[in-house]
Amino acid sequence: MTDRTTPTLDGITPVPQSPAGIRAGRRRIIESIRALRRLLNKRGAFETADRRRLNREARDRDRAETAHTGELHRIEAQRARQQHSLTLDLNSLDGKREQQETQALAVLRRGFIERRLRNTPLTVSELNGFGTGLIRDLAAQGIRTAADFTGVTWDRSPNGEGGNVLYIHRADGHRIHVNGIGQHRGRPLTEWRQAALARAEARAPHTLPPDERHRVSEIIEAERTRLREESAKATRAAETARAEADRHHAEALERLTTTERDAARLAAERRAEFDTMAEQLLALQRELSAHIDRHGDAGLRVRRAQRRALRPIPAAPTLSAVPSPRSPVDPARTAGVAAPSPSLGDRARLGWLLPILYFGFTTVVGVGELGDNTAPLAVMIASRLLALAITLELLRLWLPRVRRRSPGPMPAGIGWQSTGVFLTLAAAGMFADEKSDVFAAACAVSVLAALLLLAGTGHRIGKAQGGQDTDTTPSA
Incomplete structure (x- = not known):
């Protein structure tokens, strides 16, 4: 026989309850269970959103690491290019010294030969077959020394009549023709200049003087010092750029960590709320079961509702990387771990x-x-x-x-x-x-x-x- 009484506050005097009161009390418990179930049904959407959050955080960290690695590679590649170019310049300084010494010697010899030729005048005694008149005509055309002309050639006459004539090429690039100087006088003039040029080349210096060699060495050493300073400057610039990149990367990671920590805290609080609601739902189900045991069947209308209310609570779809705040945590697994590493998850094929x-x-x-x-x-x-x-x-x-x-x-x-x-x-x-x-x-x-x-x-x-x-x- 079903006992339709409930204990009073002092737990002594039983007070009988009417069927309407029993049904009302049971409906109240069932409605509370329904309300909690509706709230717990939102846990799946919450876990899906939290998984997306973890995936987004993992992608943000991957992007930050990729950007940092790319920046370091760019800085290192730029430094390597600069160092390679400076090393080539440093290695070429010895060859550059020889080149500059050769150029300086050539300039020195050219100047000496030019001076010697200018100090070799055209005279009657030096040129056989040339009289004073021809020497004066050559001087009138600007040819007074061996440095004033470079050679002679045959070509057509200026007026186009009379056949070919002898032209004398001046040092400034112009050519002149002097009446009276033909083939028989052009050869002695050319041989005289070649002889003067040979004597000047033979007497020209074949090595650089010590002062010129010292001047070239100073130029090379100054260039070497400049290149070494540029190499050290490039190294310092690369180190500064790396330090700046590391600082920006650390700031980005700190911002991500702060955002992740706040989001994880809010997610943990939300999971705690769901766990609390689940415990409340279990308590209400136990209370409903006790009510059924105490008062028995409350009618056909309540029977289906109470069966639905006593359904087991579905398992919470929590992520393995994010344990529930109420679930036990293995300290051996979490020791030394600052934060969980979210996984991007498997995608459908x-x-x-x-x-x-x-x-x-x-x-x-x-x-x-x-x-x-x-x-x-x-x-x-x-x-x-x-x-x-x-x-x-x-x-x-x-x-x-x-x-x-x-x-x-x-x-x-x-x-x-x-x-x-x-x-x-x-x-x-x-x-x-x-x-x-x-x-x-x-x-x-x-x-x-x-x-x-x-x-x-x-x-x-x-x-x-x-x-x-x-x-x-x-x-x-």
Whole structure:
């Protein structure tokens, strides 16, 4: 017999309760359980958003590390280029010293030869066959010494008459013709200048004087000192740039760490609220069970509501990298770890596009309607509706899981279910084929399709209750 009394505040005097009061009290407990369940149902969306947050934080850290590494590589490459160029310049200084000494010696010899030629005047005694008049005519044309002309050539006369004449090339690039100087006088003039040039070259210095050599050495050493200073300056600039890059990287990581720490704190507080609501829900379920044991059945209307209220609490889809604040934490695992390293998660495979495209195509063309076959109207409608339903279901499951911001594996058993639907459509097409005798094969395919559908459904329900989802390779 059911006891319809409740203890008073002092726990001594039992007070009988009416059936209406019992039902009201039970409804109050059930409504409280419903309200808590509605709040707990938001935990899945919260965990999904928190996973996206962790993925976003991981991407931000990867970007910061990549940018820092790229900046260091750029600084090192620039420093290496500068050092290589300066090293080549330093190594070429010895060759540059010899080049400058050679150039200085050439300038010194050229100046000495020029002076010697200018100090060698044209005289009657030096040139056989030249009289005072010709010497005076040459001087009038600007040729007084061996340095005033470079040689002689034969060419047409200035007026174009009389054949070729002898031209004397002055040092400034002009050429002149002096009447009375032909081939018999041009050869002695050329030989006289060549002899004067040979004497000047023989007496010209063949080595640099010590003061000139010292001047070239000073120039080379000054260039060497400048290059070494530039090398040291490039090294210091690279070190400064690296230190600046490290500072910016540390500041960026500090900002990311602060943001992550605040977000993790808020997430932990939110998880604690969900855990508290779960404990409250368990307490209310225990209270409802005690109320049922104490007062028995409260009527048909309350019976279904109390069965729904006593359903087990679904497992919280928490991430392994983010433990619940109320769950025990292994200190050996967390020792020396500053913060959890979020994982980007598994994404659904692109191979699921094949069954999606196949079922979408079947939605348009149906089964058993290719060629000359005409399927019954019921098969035409049912096959299209079934193909459309599985297409929408696969798209609903696959699209959110293939995105970078919300990756996740496909639910377990969906591959078996897709294969079962594929075989079901194939069997329907075989049954609708009136020209081939495939009834036995169609029956076998139908049985296999039913087994796959049952196995996939059972596997999916079992994994959903256990809170585990695994990605399965599509067989259809």
